[in-house]
Amino acid sequence: MAGFQEEPAPALFSVEAFATPFEHKLLATASATGTATRLDFRAVMLPRVPAIFAVVIILSIWPGVWMTHSMLVTWFSWYPSKEWITWAWYLPLTVVPLPWYVLKSLKKSRDEAHADALSQIERLAKELDASTGWPDTTTDV
Secondary structure (H helix, E strand, C coil): CCCCEECCCCEEEEEEECCCCCCEEEEEEEEEECCEEEEEEEEEECCHHHHHHHHHHHHHHHHHHHHHHHHHHHHCCCCCCCHHHHHHHHHHHHHCCHHHHHHHHHHHHHHHHHHHHHHHHHHHHHHHCCCCCCCCCCCCC
16 A cells, blocks of 8 residues: 555554645554454644745745845836835735635645545455445445
């Protein structure tokens, strides 16, 4: 299975749960239920890509103000030379949409990870010759 690896206790193993833009992994834990063993799964977002997003956003907004102001003053003689004028329109255009973009990206990523996690669980159930615990959705009703 893609990305299968052993995990430290209390988890048993993990597999990749494909999602964009933020990667996830599906952690499996076990619990005994009578004579059977039950596997419980939890999708976890990997922190690397969100950290990269945050660093890129932080490091690009403020230098972007300076670069934009410099280009506008150089190319257009009519543009005001005071930097605060560029700040006044540039910062709202770049900062205000960020919460919506981040929330939309997180939702998209979680939805994709959930869908892929379900398919990974079904593949694991077939490999282990086990039941997923939910009704069979492959048959026509």
